[in-house]
């Protein structure tokens with residue numbers, strides 16, 4: 001992705017000024033407080049912490065073999081769901097060498113049943129090689145490849161129908177944030193998923209502001225929390241309170257070993273989708289283990 005303009009300084013995107021769309025409704029805050037009083041303090045959602053590594057179009061047989069060895073040797077907290085997403089052609093290699101502690105995801109899937117679709121991979125084929133997850137709606141597929149909301153929603157529905165779980169990505173462009181459209185964009189992308197999804201149990205939502213992806217310009221914990229809380233409230237209003245509290249909403253965009261703990265402490269951040277830092281085993285392990293920061297915050 002192109003580097004974010006220098007105007008993306010933290011002073012420019014201050015926690016409150018950054019999103020000029022309406023603040024999270026008071027009602028939601030009350031809802032979170034109730035949950036706090038009941039059982040969970042630092043996690044508004046009730047699901048397990050979730051960390052995904054999106055390897056994108058990176059790696060060779062040799063580098064992936066080294067990364068898998070690092071992951072196999074790492075000590076990982078037990079109460080975290082961990083998934084890695086290698087390029088399609090290495091999924092089988094990873095499945096055959098990676099510890100069963102970590103599940104494997106694809107980075108894309110065809111919209112329906114396989115057949116005469118040159119270059120595509122079907123959900124049935126993912127199931128055939130034991131790949132349980134797929135990332136859909138990633139900004140690189142939206143903005144570089146040109147996938148639209150409806151196409152992505154239908155892909156999600158078909159993958160779920162074949163028992164492939166979905167990491168559903170949403171997030172605004174820099175110009176959309178600067179125009180105060182962050183919530184509008186995220187809610188529109190959420191609606192497209194919701195129009196196609198009936199079973200949310202196998203869906204994890206990844207909020208990945210496009211200006212933070214691969215740029216080193218991570219959202220502040222406050223900026224991420226603000227959008228996560230709004231998305232959770234959107235689920236509460238438009239799907240159900242149960243889905244809102246059980247669906248993991250993870251953050252992606254320049255997450256690394258140094259910034260993960262502060263992000264993890266935020267109550268609506270239920271984990272991470274990591275790009276560059278997931279290519280380094282020890283750093284990825286640190287990000288997985290940032291669940292301990294959440295527990296301390298609780």
Ligand SMILES: O=C(CO)COP(=O)(O)O
Pocket residue numbers: 054138208212213214215216252253254255273274275276277
């Ligand atoms: O796109 C991402 C994960 O899907 C994030 O990428 P980076 O962590 O490299 O910014």
